[in-house]
Each structure stands twice: as C-alpha cells, then as structure tokens.
Amino acid sequence: MKQTDVGPKHAPFRTKAAYLVLLILVSSWILVVFLRPEPGSVGINQYERSKFLEMVKGTAYRPFVYRTLLPTTTRIVVALTPEQGAAASSRIVESNVYLRSAFAHFHWETSAAYEYVVACLLMLLSFMGFAHYTSRLCLRVCSIDDTYRRRSLLAVVALLGLPPFFSYTAFPYDPPQLFLFTLALYLLASQRVSAFALAFGLCCLNKETAVLLILVFAFTSRKQMPRQRYLAILFGLVAWYLLIRVLIAFVFRNNPGALVEFHLFDHNLRLLVSEWSFSDLVTCLVLSGLVFARWREKPEFLKVSFLAVFVPLVVLSLFLGYLNEWRGYYEAYPLAFALAVDTVSRLDAALGARGSVV
Numbered sequence: 001m002k003q004t005d006v007g008p009k010h011a012p013f014r015t016k017a018a019y020l021v022l023l024i025l026v027s028s029w030i031l032v033v034f035l036r037p038e039p040g041s042v043g044i045n046q047y048e049r050s051k052f053l054e055m056v057k058g059t060a061y062r063p064f065v066y067r068t069l070l071p072t073t074t075r076i077v078v079a080l081t082p083e084q085g086a087a088a089s090s091r092i093v094e095s096n097v098y099l100r101s102a103f104a105h106f107h108w109e110t111s112a113a114y115e116y117v118v119a120c121l122l123m124l125l126s127f128m129g130f131a132h133y134t135s136r137l138c139l140r141v142c143s144i145d146d147t148y149r150r151r152s153l154l155a156v157v158a159l160l161g162l163p164p165f166f167s168y169t170a171f172p173y174d175p176p177q178l179f180l181f182t183l184a185l186y187l188l189a190s191q192r193v194s195a196f197a198l199a200f201g202l203c204c205l206n207k208e209t210a211v212l213l214i215l216v217f218a219f220t221s222r223k224q225m226p227r228q229r230y231l232a233i234l235f236g237l238v239a240w241y242l243l244i245r246v247l248i249a250f251v252f253r254n255n256p257g258a259l260v261e262f263h264l265f266d267h268n269l270r271l272l273v274s275e276w277s278f279s280d281l282v283t284c285l286v287l288s289g290l291v292f293a294r295w296r297e298k299p300e301f302l303k304v305s306f307l308a309v310f311v312p313l314v315v316l317s318l319f320l321g322y323l324n325e326w327r328g329y330y331e332a333y334p335l336a337f338a339l340a341v342d343t344v345s346r347l348d349a350a351l352g353a354r355g356s357v358v
Contacts, residue, residue: 016148026160030162033163070119180202188220215312293346
C-alpha cells in the first residue's frame with residue numbers, strides 16, 4: 001500500500017482542525033482520568049516521596065526527583081511569569097467554589113495553582129503528542145494507507161487504552177515519557193537519526209529508561225547505514241545518556257532516598273505465587289494473541305524494538321517495581337499497540353473484508 005511520511009497533503013483545513021480538536025478533547029478526558037485520585041490510585045500529589053511541589057522545587061526523594069524534565073520546565077515557566085499572574089491564578093481558584101472543590105478532590109494546593117496549570121498543559125500536550133505519533137508509527141510501519149480518518153481512529157484507540165496504566169500511582173513525568181519515547185521510535189522508524197538523537201536527549205532528562213532507545217537503535221539500525229557511522233552514532237548515544245544521567249545524579253546528590261527501590265520479595269513473589277486471577281489470565285492471553293499472532297510476518301522494526309524494550313522492562317519490574325503496575329511498561333505500549341494493529345489489519349485482509357478496519 002502507498003504510504004506517506006507527512007500525512008495527506010491535500011486534506012482541507014477543516015479536516016486538520018477536526019483532527020486537532022479530537023486530540024484535544026480525548027486527551028483532556030484522559031488527563032482528568034490520569035490526575036483523578038481513585039481507589040487504588042493516589043494521583044500526582046499524595047505519594048509522600050514524590051509530592052508535586054517537591055518535584056517542581058527539586059526536593060523530592062530519589063529516584064523520583066531524577067525524572068526532572070517536566071518539573072524543571074514547570075519551574076522555569078513559573079520563574080519567567082510575572083508574580084502577579086501566578087498570584088491571580090491562586091485567587092481565581094480560591095474564589096471559585098467549583099475550582100476550589102476540584103483542587104481539594106485532586107489534593108492540590110490552591111497556593112500553587114499556576115504550577116499545576118502549567119504542568120497540566122504540558123501533560124495534555126504530551127498525551128496529544130503520544131496519540132499523534134503512535135498513529136503515525138502504526139501507519140508507517142504497518143503499511144496502512146495514511147488518511148486523517150485512520151490517524152484519528154488509531155490515535156483515539158491508543159488513548160483509550162491508557163487508563164489501565166493509571167493504577168497505583170501517577171507521576172507527572174509519565175505523560176512526557178509516553179510522548180518522547182513514542183516520538184523517538186517514530187523518528188527512528190523514519191530513519192531521521194538527528195531528530196531521533198534530540199528526542200532521545202529529552203527522554204534522558206525525563207526518565208532513565210531512555211536507555212532502552214539505545215538498544216532499539218543498536219538492533220534496528222545496524223544494517224541501515226555504513227558501519228562506521230552506525231558505531232559513531234551508537235557510542236554517541238551512550239555518551240549522551242551517561243552525561244545527562246550523571247549530571248542529574250550530581251545535581252540531586254543530597255536529596256533523600258535511594259537510587260532505586262527493591263520490590264522482589266515484598267510484592268512480586270507473592271503476586272506470582274498466589275495473586276493471579278482468572279480475569280488476569282484471560283487478559284494476558286488476549287493481549288498476547290493480539291501482539292504475537294503471525295509473529296514471523298510482522299514488520300521487523302516492530303518485532304525487534306518490542307523485544308528490546310519489553311524484556312528489559314519485565315526484568316526491571318520484577319526486581320525494582322511492581323509486575324502488575326502497568327505504568328512500568330509505558331515504553332513498550334506504543335510498540336505493542338502497533339503490533340496489535342498489524343494483527344487486526346492482517347486478520348481483516350485474511351477474511352477478505354472490503355477496506356481496512358483502520
């Protein structure tokens with residue numbers, strides 16, 4: 001099928017505007033779900049080691065404070081804003097019964113209303129960017145005709161698949177990680193290496209799991225360019241990663257906490273031995289079927305990238321996280337989603353349906 005890197009060239013303005021409005025509306029709803037504390041989830045400002053304002057000020061516990069891109073960006077924007085503007089935001093919230101109630105429900109300080117507004121805007125843009133580039137990744141790698149209708153459908157479905165990831169704890173660096181990691185994957189699949197390196201650098205500032213992008217590049221690009229250039233870029237990415245992460249560790253060296261948190265014995269072994277339910281098993285089987293069906297026929301980029309990302313994430317979650325905390329697999333989600341889209345597309349073709357379901 002014919003595919004295009006920049007999308008439909010002759011789409012009317014109203015089509016592009018409708019696509020943008022759709023992304024804003026659905027991403028806004030996802031953001032509210034992400035931020036709203038629910039049973040089993042504490043939102044972004046209740047976990048004592050990663051309070052929102054402490055993240056912004058750089059005084060939160062390690063390793064959470066290391067994920068500094070969005071908190072630091074928020075702090076810079078607030079610093080560049082006249083004090084009158086920030087103070088006005090707090091007065092508006094405190095004087096409006098509905099806004100004040102919303103802040104109380106989210107467990108947010110009204111005195112920091114402007115900080116929350118800035119951070120929410122950045123998270124909204126991150127969800128929109130994630131949805132857009134997930135759809136672009138699917139259309140490019142899965143050989144599906146690129147239209148705004150298909151972009152819209154894939155973007156919305158990708159967003160609607162996110163709420164199960166929001167259990168346990170939501171962190172303000174999660175939406176940027178979704179966006180930046182997906183953007184980097186799309187740029188690498190498009191062989192735009194310079195832009196990929198820039199997205200990789202931002203991802204390094206956001207979370208240490210950006211190192212997985214080095215594995216993706218190493219396994220997917222070695223046959224795509226001359227050996228000398230490949231090795232130069234690979235070593236450059238490693239040096240770029242180490243420089244950023246060492247600098248972050250130095251800046252926050254005096255913060256309380258540890259480099260990592262260990263959860264193998266206090267949660268994961270008990271989960272593996274006794275806490276599986278029938279619904280968990282069915283969910284895993286269905287998702288595995290969507291991802292791995294007709295594995296040999298799937299695009300090489302998706303197969304290699306998914307294994308390079310998902311396997312390390314499972315190992316990390318086993319020792320340093322919760323195996324059933326889905327947010328620990330954010331980096332693998334756009335790849336798993338694209339593999340599932342490929343499965344559905346191939347099934348549609350095999351059934352002889354007229355037109356693609358996407």
